[in-house]
Amino acid sequence: MGVTKNKIIEHKIFKEHDLNKIMSYFIEVEKELVVEKQYNRLSFRVYYEDNTSIDNNNPDVLDETKLINAAHFTLSNLYQDLHIEIDLSKSKGRFSIRGQNKDWVDAKFSQLEDLIKAVPNQNKWLAGSISQFVIANLISAPFVLIVSYFFLTPIVDELTPNMFLGMFLHVFISSIAMLRLSTTYTNIEFDTSLEHLNKNKQRKNNIKYLAGTYLFPVVLVILQYST
Numbered sequence: 001m002g003v004t005k006n007k008i009i010e011h012k013i014f015k016e017h018d019l020n021k022i023m024s025y026f027i028e029v030e031k032e033l034v035v036e037k038q039y040n041r042l043s044f045r046v047y048y049e050d051n052t053s054i055d056n057n058n059p060d061v062l063d064e065t066k067l068i069n070a071a072h073f074t075l076s077n078l079y080q081d082l083h084i085e086i087d088l089s090k091s092k093g094r095f096s097i098r099g100q101n102k103d104w105v106d107a108k109f110s111q112l113e114d115l116i117k118a119v120p121n122q123n124k125w126l127a128g129s130i131s132q133f134v135i136a137n138l139i140s141a142p143f144v145l146i147v148s149y150f151f152l153t154p155i156v157d158e159l160t161p162n163m164f165l166g167m168f169l170h171v172f173i174s175s176i177a178m179l180r181l182s183t184t185y186t187n188i189e190f191d192t193s194l195e196h197l198n199k200n201k202q203r204k205n206n207i208k209y210l211a212g213t214y215l216f217p218v219v220l221v222i223l224q225y226s227t
Helices: 016-032 102-117 129-155 159-184 199-226
Strands: 003-009 012-015 040-048 053-056 068-077 082-089 093-099 188-191
Touching: 003 102, 012 016, 016 040, 016 068, 016 082, 016 102, 068 188, 082 102, 082 188, 093 102, 129 159, 159 199, 188 199
Parallel strands: 012 188
Antiparallel strands: 003 093, 040 053, 040 068, 068 082, 082 093
């Protein structure tokens, strides 16, 4: 009876050398499978955002001029009923190992697990959907308060229309902020492309600039008018 071990991969930023290390692991394991070697099947497939993919049995599948959308690496030996797989996409990641010998499965699982642990972590506070919702509303609220105080109140004398305009503006801004956060801080991120092509790095730099030039001054203004 076969043994299978699985694990979910979360909040990781895979760089080129991380993916190369994982592919080297698959190659090394494939070399160890000398019994009925003709049944070995090794596959590295990378899917890119331009709707193209590269599929090969060697690690020559990474293209730094393209943005990666997903990656899928597998190694199997049908005769021995062995299977190693890692599946990565921006929303989720997982790896699994199956074999007839528990000690072999445990050893290979531990090796691959150590490689995954060495991969840099994504900011889990910014990658979580709940935290993104909270942050998006925190970004929107100060802006709406200032706009309402300095612009809407002088124009709209009545309280009810002012509240509806403020609520609409808050929902609109927080939705845009949450969309930007969700596309920037994905659960799994691929940092393998050339610097000027890396959209995520550009977005993260923009968010840092926004936090420094907008959020901090807004907080100061709110504190000033609340005292």
